[in-house]
Amino acid sequence: MLTQLYIKDFAIVNGLDIEIDPGMTTITGETGAGKSISIDALSLCLGSRAETSMVRPNSDKTEICATFNVANIPEAINWLTEQDLLTQDQTDCMIRRVITAEGRSRAYINGAPVPAQLLKSLAPLLVNIHGQHAHQLLLKPEHQLTLLDQFAEHKHLLAQTTLAYQGWNKLKKELKKLEEEQANREARFQLLEYQVTELDEFAINQGEFEQIEQEHKKLSNSVALVTDSQQCYSLLYDNNEQTIMDMVQFIETKLTDLSKYDPALNSIIQMLNEAGIQLKEASYELRDYIDSQEPDPEKLQQLEERLTTALELARKHKVAPEELYLEHQKLAEELSQIKQSDEQSEQLKTEVVEAEKHYWQAADALSESRNEAAQTLSAAITDSMQTLNMKQGQFLVKLNQIQTPAKTGSDEIEFLVSANPGQPLQAMHKVASGGELSRISLALQVLTSSKSSVPTLIFDEVDVGISGPTAAIVGQMLRKIGESTQVICVTHLPQVAACGHQQMQVSKENDGQSTTTQMVKLSQQERIYELARLLGGDVITSNTLENAKDLLVS
Incomplete structure (x- = not known):
């Protein structure tokens, strides 16, 4: 306190x-x-x-x-x-x-x-x-519902209903978003399905374009490769006239003879000897290379066709040919996600239905508790109205169930009042005067407060x-x-x-x-004077003092 x-x-x-x-x-x-x-x-x-x-x-x-x-x-x-x-x-x-x-x-x-x-x-x-201004709030349905819930003391039911509504509403929004995107997804799906199918058929591998391009260059120039390689081999090793190998050997022999006079030439002779060995190995490998080269027009045509297709697909997708493999993977992933979205949409529909069932179970339990509390509160307020000098007053809490889920449950509320004999129960704002409304409001506040912790x-x-x-x-x-x-x-x-x-x-x-x-x-005596002032105004008489004493609750 x-x-x-x-x-x-x-x-x-x-x-x-x-x-x-x-x-x-x-x-x-x-x-x-x-x-x-x-x-x-x-x-x-x-x-x-x-x-x-x-x-x-x-x-x-x-x-x-x-x-x-x-x-x-x-x-x-x-x-x-x-x-x-x-x-x-x-x-x-x-x-x-x-x-x-x-x-x-x-x-x-x-x-x-x-x-x-x-x-x-x-x-x-x-x-x-x-x-x-509590009596003014009393005319608002949302405040009326709050008062009834406070009187009913069913916080747990209200919390369960609110939680169930939030879960249902979240799923419903997700489903609505997916459905709004459905038309765009269908058009995109058809395009992607065609594109991915085309790329699946081509089935280019990562790094394949570079390999195709390199091999195509080689086969396109196979004649030049063999002819020029043969010429180089002839100059290097196999020639009726003097070859590079013959010249190196001749120089090595000459310098060997001269080294008798100056040993400083020995290091050069050693390098020439090693060069001769390297040249001989190179000539052997060049000969093997020439022997392995055979023109393959059929394979060259296949490479040209695949290279052309790769270039056409790259232009179509507005990417470099080297990026075609990655583009294929990206489009396939997007297509897969759209398929998953469709599956997700169906799953969400099921989840929305289940969430709504869960909501209505919670809302029905809350509504049942509200109806019980409404009967008790109606009788209690009616009794309080009559106690507060509204002798024939009647009060009724009317609940109507709505069919659309709401955060506060499935009930619409209306406070109905009859303030005078013979007057039918009507909406409170239509029949209650200011003083009557104040008394009803006070009765409600007192009753609901008594339930408060x-x-x-x-x-x-x-x-x-x-x-x-x-x-x-x-x-x-x-x-x-x-x-x-x-x-x-x-x-x-x-x-x-x-x-x-x-x-x-x-x-x-x-x-x-x-x-x-x-x-x-x-103090006690000061209270008497203050009550006398409230009773009689600024002029305090013996009568007002006596009335104040009688009024004061001991």
Whole structure:
């Protein structure tokens, strides 16, 4: 529960440090005094949007700190522990928010800096705030459904339905995308099938084009290769006239004779000897090469045909001939993927059908729980309406099942009301007056709050449009909740304020230069005077004091 609220330089608050007790705390004050300012500050501390206008004029920053005892809030303890924001055996959670005059915002949980978004995640585990305009929200179907779900306490069913919907919706989107691409895939498939078949028939291997090109060059020049090689062999080794081998041997012999006079020639003689051996080996290999060369017109024609086809296919696919093999592999892979996409499409259709079946199972279970809760809530609100001085009032939660899956289930909701005898049940916005709507809204908030595990409930002037005996009943309803849950209620009604276990008074002071709002906890005697003021206005008489004493719940 909320144990302390510290506010510094927020709007017209100079400084405020208040302790909040268990039970029901009522907050009262004159009109315009700023009774709701503490609620606004708490909302800011819990992650609501920050604005520079919130910073008190002539101040550098606004600082708000809220301390909660979380000893009996296991959901909050688990959340804080998961975020590594709570030490072992720690029972307090301190949330701090700082807004500078320049618009910068900083947030802290137990002294650790955190993003403001994290505050929004924690806030619902600590506080439930019912604002002044809750009755307006009540006219919105999505809010009506939220209230029914809160009353039914079936979070697990709602979570299962939402998860099932998300799974179905994701598969459905994937299938739709595949089907939208189907026409383009069919045209592409036909082209690819023709191209790949043509390339399959040609069946070029990696590096084959270079081999074909090289072999074609060789066979195309086979005559020149043999003729010129024969001429070279003749000059080298086999010639009736003098050959290169003869000349080398002649030089070697001459230098050998001369080496008798100068041994320095021996190294040259050795090199010539080795050259002679190399020349002889070369001549033998050249002879073998000549013997192996035979013109092959038939193979040359085959090579020419394959080379021509390769060049034509390369031009057709706009790639270099050397890249034809890789192009073939790429197109074959794309064709395979399209075939797989078609198979995937069929598989997805099956999965979508199964996911929708799973969704409807979850949605039907949720719908069944909602219908049971709707009957109970209808009877409870009808009883509350009659208790709140709508003697013949009737209330009905009407549910209709829709045929299209939705994130929140398969139910459409409508709150029907009959406020007067003989009046048929109709949509609430058509028949309920402002005061009646406020009472119905308050009854719903009280009933749904009683089902909530949130330890602190805040009602910010939700009793607008209520007075007299009805106000007393409202106060008693809130006090009853306060016996098990911390209730903070901003009110202008003495009947409601008198039901609080404790009471705060908000006042506004103006020194001619600045305006300041203060909040103080009232003693028993001070509460009587404040209730007398609410009953009789600025003039407090002995009668209003006596009425206030009688009104105050001990």
